[in-house]
Amino acid sequence: MLVAKPLSGAGLGLRREMLKQISPHTKGMDFWEIAPENWIPMGGRYQKILRQFTERNSFVCHGLSLSIGSPEPLDIDFVKSVKHFLDEHNILFYSEHLSYCSGEGHLYDLMPIPFTEEAVKHVVQRVKQVQDIIERPLVLENVSYYAAPGQQMSEQEFTLNILKDADCLMLLDVNNIYVNxxxxxxxxxxxxxxxxxxxxxxxxxxxxxxxxxxLKVDTHGADVIEPVWQLLQQAYELHGVFPTVLERDFNIPPMAELLVEVEHIQHLQKTASSASLSKRQA
Known part of the structure; x- marks a missing residue:
């Protein structure tokens, strides 16, 4: 039976290039996020290092290539390899993008799923198929997009319909909401x-x-701007405090600079928790 470590606070995406600056005992991080595709093929030294991290810390997985909205058949072997990885490292939550990245081959980008009734039914069926294999709820992320081909409903309606009909969970990306x-x-x-x-x-x-x-482009390559911090604070006020990951995929600064933003997440979480407690006591 899977008994994953509790998930709370503020986290950071763990990348192999960070390993020279950190260890499994690095303080300041409440949990880590990893892309399974970046670690499944790695053996030997990297698998040993990852095992040391996952044994001592809470983790979530955020996938890159599930392609949940693709017109092509689901890659069952890939999903099974993710399931094995999650079980091996005692990780409960596996999130993916509400988009697709494959058609007749891999597209190497996140493409927008048409906001249509037909697409909702297609995605819901595939989500249920994935959940049956991984034996966990799939967690879907609202994504940034730059065109909406064949749109029949809003992004909001599309997202809500899939979350409801597939009975899956959500990764709330605040920056993507701002960008969109x-x-x-x-x-x-x-x-x-x-x-x-x-x-x-x-x-x-x-x-x-x-x-x-x-026109804003979601890059994960710069510091978080103040309006996005304000939107995160609003999210905590609306939905309660939820665990939050700082994403930084390139132009990666030293760990000390990343920790400043992680600590700001923690500050906003504490502020929102205190405000909520004060309201309940009033």
Whole structure:
């Protein structure tokens, strides 16, 4: 029986290039996030190091290539390898992007699923298939997108329908809400408030690139900006405090600088928890 370590507080994506700066005993991090695709093929030394981390720390997995919305058949062998990895490292939560990255081959990018009734049914069926194999709820992340081909409903409606019909869970990416709200001219606070609190397992926050005033690109390659921090604080006020990962995928600064942003997440969580407690006691 799986008994995963509790998940709370603030986390960071663990990348192999960080290993020279950190150890399994590094303080300041409440949990770590890893992409299973980056570790499953690695053997020997890296597997030993990862085992030392997962034995001592809480972990979540955030996948890159499940391609849940793809028109191609689900890669069953890949899903089984993820299941084995999760079991081996005693990891409960496996999250993926509500998008697709394969058609006739791998596309090497996250493509938007059409916001249609047909697509909802297609994704729901595939989510249920994945959940049957991994023997856990799949956790789906709201993604950034730059076009909405064949749109029949809003991003909000599409996301809510899948979460409900597939009976899966949610990874709430606050930066993606901010980016999409600018690019597609909707109210970020309204979208945030519409998300189901009971589905949110954990969250993401990250930096992005300002291509123009009305075009933001989700890059995970910069510091988090103040409006996104404010949106995270609003998310805690609306949905309660949930575990949150700082994403940084390139232009990675020294660990001491990353810890400053992780500590800011923790500060916002403590502030929101204290405010909630004060309201209950009033």
């Amino acid at each position: 709200s600018i690019n597609h001219n909707y109210d970020a606070g309204q979208f945030l408030a519409a998300m189901p609190s009971d589905k949110i397992v954990y969250g993401h926050i990250a930096g992005h690139y300002d291509e123009a005033d009305d």
